[in-house]
Each structure stands twice: as structure tokens, then as C-alpha cells.
Amino acid sequence: GAVVSQHPSRVICKSGTSVKIECRSLDFQATTMFWYRQFPKQSLMLMATSNEGSKATYEQGVEKDKFLINHASLTLSTLTVTSAHPEDSSFYICSALPTGRHRAFFGQGTRLTVV
């Protein structure tokens, strides 16, 4: 099956610093990638939709200046958490949707801990 690689899988950073998370589709092209966040014992909440070559579309309540998304190629999207705070600690998951398909493939997730 299609593979989506998300890196890093785990990161600890100091409050006030920025963290970049990468999401790569390894064997298919993805015009669209999605970034989700999961709080403990809760569902996956869509943060933003990332479209190759254009600006990301953010869901209501998600600060676009805090969660910077770049989708520079058909196989790579990055999420940068800027000026991270402890409340940003969460599990972030990306998914990539092969062009024209309904079925999305997920990365392994990134556990972010801000101390």
C-alpha cells in the first residue's frame, strides 16, 4: 500500500521555540495533504488542508500564524509550530490523499511535548 512518512515521530522542545514536522508521500503524489491533531482520548481534529502550490486552508479556531503549513511539492508538506507553548503539546498526524482518490493514507504521527 501507499506509504506516508512523518518525521520526527517524537520531539521535545522548549517553550518559545519552533518545531517543524514533515509529511512525505513516498510512492504517490498528493495534491492535498491534511494535518490533524489529537488530544488524549479524543478524535482526530482537522487543523488545516494543505494544497500543493497554494496557501493552506485552516479550520476555524486554528491560528494560521502559529501553525505554518507549507506544501511546496506533490510529495512533501510541512507543519511548523511556532513559538510553541505547553498547551501545544499533542499528537499531530498528517495524511496524504492521492490525487482523485477518497482513501487517505496517514503518517505515523508526531508526539510533540513542549516543556
Added chain:
Amino acid sequence: DQQVKQNSPSLSVQEGRISILNCDYTNSMFDYFLWYKKYPAEGPTFLISISSIKDKNEDGRFTVFLNKSAKHLSLHIVPSQPGDSAVYFCAASANSGNTPLVFGKGTRLSVIA
């Protein structure tokens, strides 16, 4: 407004028995439904899907049933195995191929040996 609902946060089933996970949706534009399985600290993995033109799809021990008139789908796992213990997310997609999946809150399945 939650468009995809999984009303049971948890379910316990004995090994060898059938597990039935339920999902309801409200958006009539949804026409493709997926089930994902998620272990702790891992990304969700695709399990099975169904298009709205069908009412049943089967893959090994997993069968998904779709009742469009009731806007309801269910995932049946039979026989259940301890390795099936995980959180199961129901997701739905509308017909454009590029719309994000809308997820339910998940149901934690525990299969007891």
C-alpha cells in the same frame, strides 16, 4: 455540529465473539465511508471502506454495512481477536476526491481473551 458520530466510546468483547462498532452521519453529501484502526502513539491505519453505491463490503474478518436511509454504518469483526484491541475511527468523505475526511470520535475496542 458533529457530522460523524460514534456514540459508543468503548466496547468490550470476548475473544471469538463478534464485535459490532456503529457509526452515524448527518451529511447526505457523504458518499464514501472508511474505517481506520489506531493503536496508541501511532497513526491510523486503513481497515476497510464502502462506497454509497453498496450496502456491504467484506474483507476477511471485517465487514462494513451501510444503511443509507438511516445514515448509519457498522463494522463487524468476527471472530474478534485480542490483537483487534484498538481505537476504531469511522470517517466519511464527500464526492470530490479532495475533501478531507470527517472523523467520528472513535470507539475503543477491547477484546478479552
